Structure formats: structure tokens, C-alpha cells
Amino acid sequence: MRFNFFKTTTPVTNYAGAKAYKLTPDMELYSAVVTASLQDQFYEKTTDKLERLRSLIAQNDPGFVARLAVYTREKMYLRSIPLVLAVELARTHKGDNLVSRMTTRIVQRADEITELLAYYTLANNRKEVKQLNSLSKQLQKGLAVSFNKFDEYQFAKYNRKAAVTLKDALFIVHPKAKDEAQQLLFNKIVKDDLQTPYTWETELSAAGQVAYGSEKKKAQAFKKVWEELIDSGQLGYMATLRNLRNMLDYDVSTAHLQKVCAMLSDREAVLKSKQLPFRYLSAYRELKHINHGMIVSIKRALEKALQVSVQHLKGFDANTRVVIACDISGSMQQAISPKSKVMLYDIGLLLGMLLQHKCEYVIAGMFGDRWKQVSMSPDNILGNVDEFYRREGEVGYSTNGYLVLEDLIKRNYVADKIMLFTDGQLWDSKTNNAATANTMSAKWAEYKKIAPNAKLYLFDLAGHKSVPLDVRQNDVFLVAGWSDKIFEIMDAIEKGSDAITEIAGLAL
Incomplete structure (x- = not known):
């Protein structure tokens, strides 16, 4: 069905006081969700937006809300707002497994288990000691399945001290281990015995704990850490984008920066990373006032990556x-x-x-x-x-x-x-x-x-x-x-x- 065949929307006044048109509940929810940053906007406070989202969820078909959450996570690559939709829908929709199926789809990183539960406590105004008591059964089932998605490295990478920890989540969700190896992994979470992962955060944190005789020696140590991370092939795409300036500040070698440029512009790496376009702009802006011989090459790599990311765009020819x-x-x-x-x-x-x-x-x-x-x-x-x-x-x-x-x-x-x-x-x-x-x-x-x-x-x-x-x-x-x-x-x-x-x- 095309919009052309619908009846006209209701004329209203916009925030600037001009004539405008009010969106239908499904269009308004779609528009609000895929542009949600959950922070105060120019015309609308965060609390107002959350209340509007709750009102719109109540006005829409639960199946559409669930599919919108999946679309926002899988197509738009947004992380927080799908979790909000899951919790809010769970508050009102009962009687089938829609919420659990949606939850399993939108939880794609280990820390999203704890983030969802943290939002659950906030949304339900839980302030008592046992904030996660009486957790929605459908959320619980969806999270239980989600626990089976991740290995030790993924759990350890996001095992942080926060309002809701992985251990808290494990105790409240009660996931069923799919085999003996996973049961051992769950036991490690309970005992806080997960193996420290090899990530740029852990490596830099370890380097920061060392006492150095001078700032020069400290800089040399951090340079070595960055070069080892680059050589390891385990420095993630987004981590690389976010740390280009740090690599330059610590004078990482030209050979290593060339590896970084090659990785950033690699077609498969770009498509697999699923970066929002503005991430490339943020990285580009961080380099704006830096004087370095590799700046042009890095900017060229970022430009190539961005162009690769839109190679699928269709519908435009010489006559359009x-x-x-x-x-x-x-x-x-x-x-x-x-x-x-x-x-x-x-x-x-x-x-x-x-x-x-x-x-x-x-x-x-x-x-x-x-x-x-x-x-x-x-x-x-x-x-x-x-x-x-x-x-x-x-x-x-x-x-x-x-x-x-x-x-x-x-x-x-x-x-x-x-x-x-x-x-x-x-x-x-x-x-x-x-x-x-x-x-x-x-x-x-x-x-x-x-x-x-x-x-x-x-x-x-x-x-x-x-x-x-x-x-x-x-x-x-x-x-x-x-x-x-x-x-x-x-x-x-x-x-x-x-x-x-x-x-x-x-x-x-």
C-alpha cells in the first residue's frame, strides 16, 4: 500500500508556530524511534520524548512495535532505543511470546543484556534492594536465549562494574546452558573468574599501571602497545576509528599506520563493521588540526570507506x-x-x-x-x-x-x-x-x-x-x-x- 491512497492527515501547528501535519501513530513512532538519541533535543526534553514513546507504543499494534525494534537494531544499527522498546512493550503486552522473540533478535552484544535490565529498573521505578524482582517473563525468556549467543571473550569484554552486572543478570534470568562447556562459562561469571580479554582497553589499562621513569618512556610504552594491537589483528573497526588520533599522538610507525589505512578502507571490513556514516565524519574531524605526514593517507582511507558503505545505493542514473x-x-x-x-x-x-x-x-x-x-x-x-x-x-x-x-x-x-x-x-x-x-x-x-x-x-x-x-x-x-x-x-x-x-x- 502506498501513502498516496490514505486519507489526509490532520493539520496542526509545529514548534515554530507554522502550519504542519500531524503524523499517524505508526509514522510518528517510526520517526521518533529511528532518530532517538535519548538526550534533550532542541524542541523536546528526554523525559517528554520517553513519555511520547510510551503513548505511541500504546497506540500501535504490538507486532509493529516489535518489528520496528528489530528494524532499528538490524537495519539502522542503533542499540539503546530497541532495548527501550522491548521493555516498554513488555509492560503492556501479555499473552504470547512476541516480546521474547523480539528480545532475542535485538540483543546482539553481551552488554545489551545488562543494559536492558538496567533500563527495566529505571522504567519501572525500581529503587528497592532487589530491583529486578518480578522481571517480565517474556523478557526473561528472551534474555535466557541471548545468553547462549556469547562466548567467554564476549562476556569478559563487557563484564563491567555497573548498576546491573553480568552476575546479576545470570541470577535473575536463569539461562539454561546448552552444554557442559557453557555451564562452566556461567560458573565463571558467578565466580567473577572470566579470563581478562585482549582488548585495546585492557592493554592500555595495563600499560597505565606501570611506573615509568619519564614521560618519554611512558610514550614509548604506549606506542608499543598500539603497534602490538595493530599487529594482532584484534583491534576492532570502531575502536580503530575512535583511536586514530591516539595512534598519531603516540607516534605509531608509518608501517603500522599503513596497516590501519588498509584495514579501514578494506571493502569486507567496512561492510562487516556496520558503522553509521557519522562515525567516519567524527574520525575525520578528530584529525582536522593534526600535522602528520600520514594525515592525507588516513583521510583518503576514511573517504574510501565511506564511499564503500553506500555502494548499494540504487535508483539514480544519468537521466534522474x-x-x-x-x-x-x-x-x-x-x-x-x-x-x-x-x-x-x-x-x-x-x-x-x-x-x-x-x-x-x-x-x-x-x-x-x-x-x-x-x-x-x-x-x-x-x-x-x-x-x-x-x-x-x-x-x-x-x-x-x-x-x-x-x-x-x-x-x-x-x-x-x-x-x-x-x-x-x-x-x-x-x-x-x-x-x-x-x-x-x-x-x-x-x-x-x-x-x-x-x-x-x-x-x-x-x-x-x-x-x-x-x-x-x-x-x-x-x-x-x-x-x-x-x-x-x-x-x-x-x-x-x-x-x-x-x-x-x-x-x-
Whole structure:
């Protein structure tokens, strides 16, 4: 089923006070979940968002909620929000094994067992000593199966002192060992006797416990640790991305840095790592002000890796005319998490430049107070994001997205696909009178007279309650999230499907 055949959504007012359209419960839940960072956003506090998620879960079919959790974990590579969905669904849905099946699918790392239980205590306001008493039976069954997924190394890697430990989880979940070897492993968890794993954290921690005669000797010791980690082949992809600057700071040899570059740009390693695109941008940004002879090679490796990560993107040929518009308004200047330097603004630019890389006939630009086209090389994705970032002040910080369509109308430019990367809170800052304000909806209707076959894609990066156009009619589509996987939804739309249909069709 396509959105075109649904009835019109309800007109509402967005956070900026402009006319907008309220999403249906399934679309709103999808949008909120795949953009969830569980931290305060520009327009919405974390506690408000959690309450909205609970309300939306109650309004949706439990099977859809479960499949959305699986989609978010397996397709969008998000970790925390699927655990939230599992716990919240377990609070209200009873009577079958839906929650246990969902839980088994979304728990893909050993520490997600303890993270889920920790959220369970918070969500249920458990403050007593035995916080995990009366654990949901379906959560318990799902976690019991999950315990059978991991080996000693995986358990030991994430066996940390926290509010809920692996030992706590083992006692409350009571998993059944599949064989004698696993029973021995469970006994080790109980006795806190897991073998210390070989990881970059443990190796650096051990090196940090040694007393050194000078800072120079300490630096040499840490350099040796990093080189041994690189040689071992056990330094994970994400750990490598996160520690490029540390390797340079400790003057790791050129030969070792060449190994790092080869690993980062290796096609199989890239695809297996399942990194969100902004991880590459974060790594790139950390190198921005470092002077080192290998910087160019490392940046080249990051660029190659990012391009490999979107090689699956379909639907663009020499005859497809595409317009990419990136929202750089004030509300987009919001970090995606408390510890991250990456903002919604960055993600919009990055996804836009990923898309431009795959297009042959493309106009790209940014809008704030004004709309401005910016010509960029298609083969320098990370550099393009920084260039856009440098030029952000050239268009101001309002949310006049309608200017993108107005420009196309004035030039009588016929596009096939128009794509806005935005938090969706668009309004007309140039017209004081609300009755005469320009709206995306009105401009789109006008543009469709020029380009009747054009499609408008709203890439929602924030997951608020409303969007500036009715996304269920007149060739307007909503796609939400921070991953390059959002382009798979776009491809599904081209084939007559949509995000909700794709999620609802997942096997569980």
C-alpha cells in the first residue's frame, strides 16, 4: 500500500508556530524511534520524548512495535532505543511470546543484556534492594536465549562494574546452558573468574599501571602497545576509528599506520563493521588540526570507506534529476548525544553528500534565511561536509525550506526527486502575516503543475510530531533516521512500498 491512497492527515501547528501535519501513530513512532538519541533535543526534553514513546507504543499494534525494534537494531544499527522498546512493550503486552522473540533478535552484544535490565529498573521505578524482582517473563525468556549467543571473550569484554552486572543478570534470568562447556562459562561469571580479554582497553589499562621513569618512556610504552594491537589483528573497526588520533599522538610507525589505512578502507571490513556514516565524519574531524605526514593517507582511507558503505545505493542514473537541500537552521545545531561533537546539521549534510556522490545529475545546496546552491565534487564526501559547514553563515539560520521550491518554480526547473534533510520544523520567517505566509505545502502544489511526476522526500533527522507537508499524498514521502540505510527505504518507495510497509513485513 502506498501513502498516496490514505486519507489526509490532520493539520496542526509545529514548534515554530507554522502550519504542519500531524503524523499517524505508526509514522510518528517510526520517526521518533529511528532518530532517538535519548538526550534533550532542541524542541523536546528526554523525559517528554520517553513519555511520547510510551503513548505511541500504546497506540500501535504490538507486532509493529516489535518489528520496528528489530528494524532499528538490524537495519539502522542503533542499540539503546530497541532495548527501550522491548521493555516498554513488555509492560503492556501479555499473552504470547512476541516480546521474547523480539528480545532475542535485538540483543546482539553481551552488554545489551545488562543494559536492558538496567533500563527495566529505571522504567519501572525500581529503587528497592532487589530491583529486578518480578522481571517480565517474556523478557526473561528472551534474555535466557541471548545468553547462549556469547562466548567467554564476549562476556569478559563487557563484564563491567555497573548498576546491573553480568552476575546479576545470570541470577535473575536463569539461562539454561546448552552444554557442559557453557555451564562452566556461567560458573565463571558467578565466580567473577572470566579470563581478562585482549582488548585495546585492557592493554592500555595495563600499560597505565606501570611506573615509568619519564614521560618519554611512558610514550614509548604506549606506542608499543598500539603497534602490538595493530599487529594482532584484534583491534576492532570502531575502536580503530575512535583511536586514530591516539595512534598519531603516540607516534605509531608509518608501517603500522599503513596497516590501519588498509584495514579501514578494506571493502569486507567496512561492510562487516556496520558503522553509521557519522562515525567516519567524527574520525575525520578528530584529525582536522593534526600535522602528520600520514594525515592525507588516513583521510583518503576514511573517504574510501565511506564511499564503500553506500555502494548499494540504487535508483539514480544519468537521466534522474535530483535536488538535495540541507537545513542548517538553528534547531539543527543540536548534538546527537551528550559526548558527541556531531550535530543533526552534520548528519543532514553528510547524508546529502552521500546522496550527491551517487547522483549524476544533481543540484545541491543549503537553506536557512535563504536558499543557496553550492557546487561540490561528488568524490569528496567528508571534505564537502566541512566546506558546507564553513559556509553555513552565508544563508542564515531560519527554516525557509519553501525557498527551495520557489527557486525551482521561478526557473521552471523540472526535477525528478527533491530531497530535504531537515528536522521538519519549517516556517516562513520573511512574512509576518500568517495568512500570507509561504508554506511548503502550497509551494509543492504549485510546483507539481510544472513537474507533475516529481517526488518530494522529507528526510526527518529529529523525529518530532509533525511534518511540513502531508506525507501521504501528492508524491510526498517521509524517511527518517541517521543511517545510510534510509536510502533502502527510498528505493522501496520507488518500487511502490514505503517505510511502514517495509517494517511491518519483517519476519519475526
